[in-house]
Amino acid sequence: MQTAAHVLVALVALIHTYFLVLEMFLWDTPRGRKAFSTTAEFSAQSATLAANQGLYNGFMAAGLVWSLIAGDPVAHQAQIFFLSCLIIAGVYGAATVSRKILYAQAAPAALALVLVLASG
Template sequence: MQVAAQVLVGAVAVIHTYFLILEMFLWDTPRGRKVFATTPEFSRESAPLAANQGLYNGFLAAGLVWGLVSDDPVAFGAQVFFLVCVIVAGLYGAATVNKRILAVQAVPAAVALALVVAAG
């Protein structure tokens, strides 16, 4: 159970690192516009906001990695805290931006959180 929990926490960290790259560096590119279904005009105008959002996703990833490389009790607390942050962000994003965010962000974090707590 512990290994599965750590693998899922790592996967959530990787997902958020990918979000960081998309939002900070690829937002105003054809790939970024395709992923987020934006127009060139919108992506150009909103690039600073997207970069800020990407930075926050990077902080989430960094916190999860911190939880993976730390020893307990820090590891457990960091993983729980940052997974809850990801879940809250995913729920808010799904409610306000796009329902897909629930499946891409909140559900993987919730499964990881359940495993972390069960392995506890």
């Protein structure tokens, strides 16, 4: 069970690394605009804000990676903390921005958290 939890935690970290790339480096490109359903005008005007969001996603990914290499009890506690943060942010994003955030961010983090809690 612990191996499955670690695999899912790593997958969530990879997802958020991808979000970092999209938001910090690809936001104002056709790929970034397609991913977030934005116009060229909006993406140009909001690039700084998106880069800030991307940095947040990078910190979340870094925290999850740290939780995978840290020793216990820190590893387990860090996984619970960072996954919980992602779930809360995902639910808030789904309520205020787009329901897709629930599936792209909150659901994978929630599944990983269930496995982390079950393995702990």
